Amino acid sequence: GGPSLPGSGRIGADVVLEVDADIVAHVNGGPTALPEVEIRQICENGSRALEIVHNGNLRTGLFVLELARQRGELSRVILGTDSPAGSGVQPLGILRTLTMLASLGGIAPEVAFCLASGNTARVRGLADRGIIEVGRAADLIFIDQAIGGAGDGLLDSVALGNLPGIGMVIIDGEVRTNRSRNTPPAMRVPEVRAA
Template sequence: MSPALHVRNLGGLLAAEPAWGWRADRELLCAHGRVLAIGAGVDLALRSLERDGEPVIVLDAAGLLAVPGLIDGHVHPVAGSVSVVPPGHGWTDTYLNAGVTAMVSAGELTFPGFSAAELTPDAAARLAANSAWAFGNIAAPPRVYAGTLLAVPGLDREHFRQVAEVGGKCVKYIYYPFAGRQWAGEVAAYTTWADEFGLVTKMHAGGTSYQGHSLEADAELVSAVAPRVLAHANGGPIPMDDEALAAIVARTGCHLELILGGSLRVLRELVGLLRERGELHRITVGTDTPGGNGTMPRGPLQVVAAIAGLGQVDAATALRCGTENVARAHGIPGGALAEGQPADLLLVGPVRGSSHTTVASALEAGEIVGVGAVVSGGAVVALPGRYTPPPAALPTLETA
């Protein structure tokens, strides 16, 4: 039996209920992989665990704030923690140590031997299904929601079923040619099948990727396809022009993913436009890594800081863009601190030596914060996070 985790001596937390925002609660309790109680409900829940003979570990937060674990909505996994472009091993653990507790595949397209030119419908479905199955069997954090079906002409309903059946989450338009007169009907069928099997449609935005094989999408094409998520809307790495992006914002309701490896100017403009429209809930965060951008363990945290600092968004909402918004856009659990939610959370504070004394003021100045602890599934998996500079105070584990 895994012990419960009692996090106490908090400086507050970013809660999802009763409304998204900061709360002054000083403690929370995690058990069986989920948040069991927050604030006033912790004492009663602890007594119940004691009656049942369940062990409890205590984590003294040293005044740090609890926030949901970050979710990277755009990764390109291959096999476990191995990356091919750039070559290396252990990248998922580095992201975990920068506060990323979950990530969503945007396609396993750096797999050795992968060829966009030779990607048949059966090959696309096999690659996605095998990836979803394999990553689904990995218990070590962070959670990787792998198995993205790369859209090509000729897919049928069975291909979508095969991928969804083993845990795939997305279907992505990146190589689909959009040629001839038949594509509109086929894409409509793909949307129907994706909805039927719970797959989220994503689309590559802007100029071609480093591989040089991806489609070049404009506003008309994006509006016609109507994906749920527009990948790296600020460029992956080359964005659409401002007029096209403004048209997409106005014509569609898609989520707009922002990454560090795109244009920060466009990031600022997109955030400002969505802020003015009252639609910040449409922003999600990713890294588009490993790949041409290399690896970016702090990428999601840096994008959150850019959304707050460059986009003039309050810190709580900026953090929501990198947590709950990503989970909601992709139909995965997590991204929120609330009773019953997955116990994936961070203890954070201003970095040691920062001129700012609060998490909110640091993020709103465009600074990242230090990760003092990472909790995944109710277990402390990093103390502190090794891929951010440390906060002024560090949490400690105790025995109950």
Template sequence: MRVAVVNLGRIVTGDLASPFAAGDSLLMEGGRIAALGTLTAEQVSGADVVVDAAGTVAIPGLIDSHVHITFGDYTPRQKVVGYLESYLHGGTTTAITASEVHVPGRPKDPAGVKALALAAQACFRDYRPGGMRVHAGSVILEPGLTEADLAELRAAGIWLAKAGFGAFATPYDYAPLMRAARGLGMVTTMHTGGSSIPGSSGIWAEHVLAAEATVSFHVNGGPVAMPEEGFERLVKESSVAMQICTAGNLRTALKTARLLDEVGQPERLLIATDTPTGSGVMPLGIFYTITHLASLGGMPPEQAIAAATGNNARVYGLDSGILAPGKDADLVLIDACAGGAHDEALTAIAHGDVPAVAAVFTDGVPRFVGRSRNTPASIRNVRVAECRLPMDFSGSAH
């Protein structure tokens, strides 16, 4: 499918090094961004679908790097069906598992945790709820696992390892397995903060440093933040990516962003939701955190958007998250909400308003065009201007 998006008001790339792209249009073909900036008349006329963006802002599809996937589009924690598709209507085009820890009766023996990770990964290999990309299958590190077990998983395609819910005597005991997993090329993630479920223990900065984690999960608390002195330690004594979550402590989220800015390392800041959990299901969670950083923390909106897109993509090795030729064609059109205080998406975000989601594309396919079921209407009328396929992308069914 070849899809052209024209009449863009602005293009936010998700790349901190070059946050805006010149031009007013882009072309998607074969699941990739084929051209970005200005399209020729021939490129537009040759598209199967032409979407009139009506002056809205293009951003990369949001990447939620902390979603508690189980199996299918269902969460047993909140007993909700269809939450991932609902997140897509909040602009989230990629979800990364925070481990399948919420599977009822989850196994805790070495064979069981390996089987759980492999099964989860396999179930989402071709299943894309609402069109969302889901990276499932993170091995939960438990006593008894060996480096050989991790090597077996890595060879089978598992690339995520999670510390924080295992039955180790102390959080320091995760360190050997975490270092082994990272040595095998896996992205290692570590619960940070107070205990979030019965039977787990609090994990502080010293434990994250000892484990040499790739990502400090919900560093602002999931939902309880670690002791105050830990934030400066993680910033100054490591290169760990510091993930802040909507379902956490807002004050320490702002503190984390400020500390990383002060040392000139904003690329280490990641945004996620840490849902579904006791905090619930949050389809607009990523956008809420973006608006908090911009309106309360004074962060430029394009930098906050990068923390939820390009920064996540860099740390997790994804080909999405940045709008550039050759990248995955995951795209969201946003606008100021009708009836709000501002008439443009980025100024509305800086004001603290969640933007209207006017269209979502994943893998170069329009998933809906016109209006999200989870946000107020946009000011501008985004529409399918031309469609040469027997398909309806208007979103009228939503």
């Protein structure tokens, strides 16, 4: 790593590799990111999960994503928000991060959704979450392309950089909320019908 000033809190690639934590959290920094040469060392010389966060350096997040993609190691990439931070709590931080990665990072939108859900659940040890499957938690978010957004359907719209609209959230098998007040309105929303 580079030089550190007393009290600066700077942790370089040498320290990150020596500690060997399960997750290289905030690999794209909080307010600032490490130099790319050190980010490359962390990605290439380690095998741990790489967390790209919303409240980090977005350019560095794209750099980390590209390194992982080139190495065939997208399974190492997870998403986070780094909330709360100096800029507050970002309720849409994960959606914004996956949309940024899908629209600017050269990966398919469905892969970006997997980074945010299945990869993150696996790495964080949330065994019954992150994948839709019998026997897993019935926590579901129903999303669709936002009304008026460019693109031909949800995935195309996200690939063009548009946030999806949340139409319903189900937690533990129960509807907890319908249309989101924080996202743009979804084109299609599910409805609950009495049996």
